[in-house]
Amino acid sequence: METIYRVSSRIECEITSIFGGIAGNCHSHGALYQFLRPRVAARSFAICDDTYSVISSVLGHRDGCGLVAGTGSSLFVRAGSKGCIHIGGWGYLIDTGGSGYDLGRDAIYMALRSVDGRGRKTVLNHLLEKELGCRVEDAISGIYAGGRPYIASLAHNVFEGRRMGDSVCGEIFDRGVQHLSELVETASQYYSGEYPVVLGGGLFSAYPEYVEALQRQVPAQARLLTTNMPVVYGAAVEALWSAGYPASEAFQRQFLLDYQNCEA
Secondary structure (H helix, E strand, C coil): CHHHHHHHCCCCCCCCEEEEECCCHHHCCCHHHHHHHHHCCCCEEEEECHHHHHHHHHHCCCCEEEEEECCCEEEEEECHHHCEEEECCCCCCCCCCCCHHHHHHHHHHHHHHHHHCCCCCCCHHHHHHHHHCCCHHHCHHHHHHHHHHHHHCCCHHHHHHHHCCCHHHHHHHHHHHHHHHHHHHHHHHHCCCCEEEEEECHHHHHCHHHHHHHHHHCCCCEEEECCCCCHHHHHHHHHHHHHCCCCCHHHHHHHHHHHHHHHC
């Protein structure tokens, strides 16, 4: 809310359209929209899950899927009159397959299994101890205190261990890919032929091997698309569409220029 006020205070003309792509909004049952709408002076105002912005950042306002694998994971389908359909990603206590949290948690779990004798030896113990600054079994209180984002930040150890040939890391990696491919395969029922799947989230951008492994498992008609476009551009595309304007190439160039200036 403070961000909206801060930005709108710099604008001297009427605000025509605002679109917000916010993670987890699909679980809010419209509560955020109901709170914000009376407080926002814009003719068009909409809030959707951030995956909607992922789709539009590449496809514009066209049908397709957005698959996110960052701290969490989920897939959204946009298919004509069917609207926006949510597949997977039902919160980190229930459904996080293939996400950074999922991989990080499994890394900790398998390292602890190695410690207490239930599991095989794995390089994860060495990698995690190096990062945590102590033995994994001595870091439990800090891990719980750090919570979901902290656990997700440990996911990179799985990729590093896999590159070193560790079989435990390979199994964690493969499970993650299987979870994500299931989301993509489930989406196929909403399309009669080829369908695009825009990939978003830190795991896909940081680890191309995750994308490559996923491509080998998804249905042949699923066309995976990676992008360097900022997700917020997709929200701008949706705001334009709601106001009745196309997202032209000139608009895209100007948006990216302004975005880069804001980051500088």
